[in-house]
Amino acid sequence: MGCCDAPGLMPIEEAMPIILKNTPVVTETETLAIEDAIGRVLAHDVSSPLNVPPFDNSAMDGYAVRIADLNRSLTMPLVGKSFAGAPFNNEWPTDSCVRIMTGAQIPEGCDAVIMQEDVTADGESITFNVELGSVKPQQHIRPTGDDIKTGQLALEKGTRLSARDLPMLASLGVATVDVFRKPIVAVFSTGDELKPVGTELQAGEIYDSNRYGMRPLFDKFGCEVIDLGIIPDNEELLHQAFEKAKSVADVVVTSGGVSVGEADYTKDILEQQGEISFWKLAIKPGKPFAFGSLGDALFCGLPGNPVSAFVTSYVLVQPLIAKLSGESQWKEAPSISAISKSAFKKRPGRADYQRAIFSVNQDGQLEVESTGNQSSGAFRSMSLANCFAILERERGHVEIGETVQIQPFSSVMY
Structure with a gap:
């Protein structure tokens, strides 16, 4: 048995198809x-x-x-003007020209535009400083439908509309669009030790930070987020939280309670109320990640450690949300090669998403260095990072000067 075949640890490349196969697409739409x-x-x-x-x-x-006129004389009178929104509609005599501005409608019969830098104007007499025969038909003319033609596909079903798409729709006179409804994601954190920010911590308590990473990630991904807060390690309260979450949401995302501690009830309750497709992945941080279903809702159980929760949200839950949303063109941020400026500690066995900072050196070469502490509870290193250094399952320590694959953070993380 190889290092990557440890019982119960499923590689990401096996887990992701299972997640996507079991993820439907919302069907309800709105205009x-x-x-x-x-x-x-x-x-x-x-x-x-x-x-x-x-x-x-x-x-x-x-x-x-008109090129035919130009071939007879390079000097001709100016007989009118064509401006954007105010075209030249008068009679256009032979052997004359029309002043025209960018975006203005081409007068009927015109087959070329000479830019003003190639012209000498003496009152209403215009001399074209060009060689005879050098002006080409349709020079500096944008033809009808040059950008897009009537009936041509402008945007495909499954496109997530961006700030680049809306002006294009407006240019077509499209005032409304049909879109899939927002997926509904219910989130909550579990653990007696968790307290809301703004309260005073007692012995053994920590602030709940995970929802502050999950919620904006899902918000920016176009979801409606229902935040159920912090649920203590109480089996009855957790039962109630799961019942409520699965009744209102398409996806239930929790953090904590999927490990092997005595008070980790989430996995047990999921087995009672739903179905587990897999539990525990060959990923670091984030090994105790659970995926399954709760009635008609999907379930993602994230680890309790803050970095583990964030990494699994980004790597595993994000593609699920993309498919659920109906987005057909979503792609994971590309991985690119960089030279390591620092050593990266790693043991073979799990794909390791280490927090890192990439930069371009004076030679134009992409470099990457660790943010330091890679503990799954050390979130400052995530805040400092601008990429993941993705170290393959079978790989060990990385020395300075070795090539590693990095994945710059996508816009949803900013």
């Missing part, structure tokens, strides 16, 4: 004004109802000409 749809996931394809641009327009400030 929103585009200004309210940022971060939401499209429930239907959006095709363009018009051409963009809707007319041939100038790509430059300059002069609209």
Whole structure:
């Protein structure tokens, strides 16, 4: 048996397909004004109802000409102007030109625009400082539908709308979109030792920090979060919390109670009320991660240690939420190679997500160094980090100068 085949420790690459296979996509939809749809996931394809641009327009400030006229004379009179929103609609005599601004509609018959830097103006007499035959048909003209054509697919179903998408929808005249409803995530922390921030700690107590990492992560991922607070290590209270959570949520996410301590009831209650697909992964930090179902809700039991809870939320729960939301284009942040500036301690057996800081040195080379303390309870090292150094299951210690794979934090962590 290899180091990675320890009983009960499932590799992430085996766990993730199980999670996604058992995760449905929400089916309910709602219609929103585009200004309210940022971060939401499209429930239907959006095709363009018009051409963009809707007319041939100038790509430059300059002069609209007919090449045939230009080939007869490089000096001609100015007979009018075409501005954005105020096109030239007058009769256009032969052997004359029209002043035109960027974005303005091309006058009928125009087949080129000469930019103003290539022109000498003497009152209403315009001389073009170009060589005969050098002006090409459609020069500096943006044709109708150059960006997108009527009926062309603009955005696919399953797209999570970003600040880049909304202006594009507005340019098409699309005022509303159909989106999937927000997934509902119920979260709570478990443990007698946990106390709310703002209260005074007694002997043996610590502040509950995990929900302050989970909730914004899910908020920024477009979920409706129901925060059930802190549940003590009391079997009856935990039963009640689970019953309430599974009745209102698509996903129940807890932290704590999935280890092997005498007061870790979460796993036991899950076995009574639901079903466990797996428990304990070959990941560090975050080995005691449980996944299963509670009635119609999914369940993710995160470890109680703050860094473990955050890492498993980011690595394992985030893809689940993406699929549940209907997002079809979600991809894990890419891993890239970097040279280690510091040693990384590691034992073979589990994939290790170590907190690290990447930078670019004066030679343009990507480097990475540890944030220091990698204890699963040391959250300051997460706050200092801007990436994970992902060390493979079978890998041991990493020395200075070795190549490691890093994963810069995605925008949901900022």
